Amino acid sequence: MRVLGVDPGLTRCGLGVVDGRPGRASLVAVGVVRTPVAAEPGDRLLYLEREIERWVERYRPDVVAVERVFADVNVRSVMSTAHATAVALLVAARRGTPAVFHTPTEVKAAVTGSGRAEKAQVGAMVARILGLDEAPRPADAADALALAVCHAWRGAQTSRLAALADGARS
Amino acid sequence: MRVLGVDPGLTRCGLGVVDGRPGRASLVAVGVVRTPVAAEPGDRLLYLEREIERWVERYRPDVVAVERVFADVNVRSVMSTAHATAVALLVAARRGTPAVFHTPTEVKAAVTGSGRAEKAQVGAMVARILGLDEAPRPADAADALALAVCHAWRGAQTSRLAALADGARS
Numbered sequence: 001m002r003v004l005g006v007d008p009g010l011t012r013c014g015l016g017v018v019d020g021r022p023g024r025a026s027l028v029a030v031g032v033v034r035t036p037v038a039a040e041p042g043d044r045l046l047y048l049e050r051e052i053e054r055w056v057e058r059y060r061p062d063v064v065a066v067e068r069v070f071a072d073v074n075v076r077s078v079m080s081t082a083h084a085t086a087v088a089l090l091v092a093a094r095r096g097t098p099a100v101f102h103t104p105t106e107v108k109a110a111v112t113g114s115g116r117a118e119k120a121q122v123g124a125m126v127a128r129i130l131g132l133d134e135a136p137r138p139a140d141a142a143d144a145l146a147l148a149v150c151h152a153w154r155g156a157q158t159s160r161l162a163a164l165a166d167g168a169r170s
Numbered sequence: 171m172r173v174l175g176v177d178p179g180l181t182r183c184g185l186g187v188v189d190g191r192p193g194r195a196s197l198v199a200v201g202v203v204r205t206p207v208a209a210e211p212g213d214r215l216l217y218l219e220r221e222i223e224r225w226v227e228r229y230r231p232d233v234v235a236v237e238r239v240f241a242d243v244n245v246r247s248v249m250s251t252a253h254a255t256a257v258a259l260l261v262a263a264r265r266g267t268p269a270v271f272h273t274p275t276e277v278k279a280a281v282t283g284s285g286r287a288e289k290a291q292v293g294a295m296v297a298r299i300l301g302l303d304e305a306p307r308p309a310d311a312a313d314a315l316a317l318a319v320c321h322a323w324r325g326a327q328t329s330r331l332a333a334l335a336d337g338a339r340s
Contacts, residue, residue: 040263040268040269041259041269042259042260042262042263042269043263045256045259045260045263046260046263046264049260069249078248078252079239079252079255082248082249082252082253082256083252083253083255083256083259084256085249085253085256086215086252086253086254086255086256086257087256087260089211089212089215089253090212090215090216090219090257090260092212093210093212093213093215093216094216098210099210099211099212
């Protein structure tokens with residue numbers, strides 16, 4: 001299963017592509033899209049849309065996994081994160097690629113075993129899982145890869161459990 | 171000045187087009203886009219995008235005015251509102267149409283004289299200003315028209331003040 005993980009944001013949007021199945025994952029691509037802070041909000045979204053479209057066209061993921069954002073102390077940053085999330089959902093929907101959400105807690109738990117792990121620990125585990133020399137930087141890039149790994153592992157497990165349940169029923 | 175007001179939402183997105191200048195405003199079109207609650211979030215955004223695109227192509231507004239959303243008690247509804255906002259910004263940016271934000275307080279103050287007016291009062295004033303027999307329904311439609319009126323009045327004032335300031339400087 002190939003997953004594009006998206007850590008949504010307008011200042012920095014992390015993108016990470018992973019091929020994986022439970023217990024295994026390999027890096028395909030990782031990067032960060034930055035949109036110009038001084039630009040109009042709509043133009044920033046348009047720029048981000050074009051970049052995510054390029055990634056989706058190039059890497060053809062089976063699924064797009066997006067971090068589910070919750071309210072934060074900083075309302076403005078939550079809003080721009082939500083806007084970036086909408087762009088990712090739109091790009092996926094336009095291609096008929098399923099989009100799924102995972103919470104930060106699910107992602108941390110999937111890669112470190114603890115839903116309350118620190119950022120550095122997540123980065124270190126992403127590097128270990130994908131066989132990289134060091135944690136991808138910036139953190140948004142590592143987070144996008146962690147999301148992709150989380151979905152490749154959890155999503156596949158869920159599908160397998162569903163298949164087992166189907167088998168048990170038939 | 172022709173303004174498309176957008177009261178963003180996925181369950182109901184109010185759209186209202188007004189031709190106006192300070193003290194004057196006339197109704198061009200009003201409506202509400204509803205997206206299927208059971209559909210995937212991305213598909214709902216795609217549907218909304220197509221509808222807003224149709225409105226922008228048909229009515230060719232000079233400006234798109236969007237309600238600025240703040241955090242709410244209901245995080246999920248704020249997120250879907252923010253996603254709908256992103257769609258409106260994207261559609262406007264793609265056509266090179268400026269998009270502006272107004273807060274609910276600004277909108278209420280523009281049409282009723284009070285930033286703390288009730289919904290019913292806003293609807294009643296929108297009807298009076300636009301010469302309608304009754305307040306447009308649902309409230310999202312009335313709110314979209316109020317936004318458009320607000321921008322046609324305030325936006326024009328701002329531009330006029332800027333022009334005066336330019337004149338004074340030259």
